[in-house]
Amino acid sequence: MARQRLTIATFGEIGYLSGPNDRVVARARYRDWDGKNRLVQATGDTRKQAERALKAKLADRSLFQPTVSDLSPDSPFPDLVTYWLEDLELEGRISKRTLQLYERNMQTLVLPVFEGLTLREIGVARCDHFLKQLAKQSYNRAKQARVVLRLALGLAVRHEVLPRNPMDHVSRMRRPASTPNALTPAEVNAVRAAIAYWEAGCSYSGPRPDGQLGAIIEVMLGTSARIGEVLAIRRRDIDVTRATPSIRISGTIVSHRGEPTTRQDHPKTAKSRRTVAIPSFTAEAVRRRLTRLEDTSLDALLFCSREGTPLTTNNVRRQLRHVLDLAGITGITPHMFRRTVATAINEQGGVELAAELLGHTDPKITIQHYIRRNEMVNPATAAMLDRVFSKDE
Incomplete structure (x- = not known):
């Protein structure tokens, strides 16, 4: 068969020539990913079949530079x-x-x-x-x-x-409307009472109480810290000798699969590293806990196992759930205390102060995820309406 040529804009010039067994060979110069022209060819029984086979081969060639991953669009x-x-x-x-x-x-x-x-x-x-x-x-x-x-x-x-x-x-996901759940002062005191009752041995079940759970709750209520951050507090992070006692939040507890639980030397975010002035009820719980610590080193954890190793967050959550179940209180998690503190500070001092206490970089996060909305409208509206619409005597 005589050589024929056909110009194809996508691939350049395709040439045809006879191959073995009277099959047709279609070939073209192809500019590859590295900028070099290479000869690519394919065969078929007819010129059309050879052309289709060549175009398919060219289409399958990667248009991109190969990577060390050996991945391609056809990789699983x-x-x-x-x-x-x-x-x-x-x-x-x-x-x-x-x-x-x-x-x-x-x-x-x-x-x-x-x-x-x-x-x-x-x-x-x-x-x-x-x-x-x-x-x-x-x-x-x-x-x-x-x-x-x-x-x-x-x-x-x-x-x-x-x-x-x-x-x-893809379409933007819409978060379902929800209201952050926080505890009322009465509910906080009910939790305190349930833990005190259990720690006093009045409702003995499971391991013997060591007095740490109640102190952990008081520290969470007094600092707004996450449970992992509370369990990472060391003796060196505590100052209860000054007129305004404080705790420095500077780490968290991490548990990696297959590895021992350890203290990480930084909290969740950079701004989460902060020093918090603590209220009197937290300072009292911390002082009591310090008197029970056998390890006098500055790096000793405030809350730890009998061997001095870090407590796991899962075990504390499990213990809290167990104690509250005994008291008939359900649905309370350690993180709820963080929302409770945010709600209280927002009502007393505003959202900016609440965000600062929680270590948030953006108050919007505090509003959206941590502050329970107060449904009570300012009662001043009642006096205003009385002045406008009161009935004539």
């Missing part, structure tokens, strides 16, 4: 997940606890739906549908899934495996 999604988790660990920018949380959310929420797909099959519509279906079950689970899916696909875009991140175009 689980391969990207494995590479993404390894990349996060190598970067070292997030804590080990956050890394474990990402891995858990990916394994339990995303992979069951996406594990059979290749990367090129994951588009905007599929991601959007997935998040909406998950949000029907739980907004928080959908939010967690959105975070890890966006991060993993974002890595594929950065490494030029995908041209765009489909998560950039």
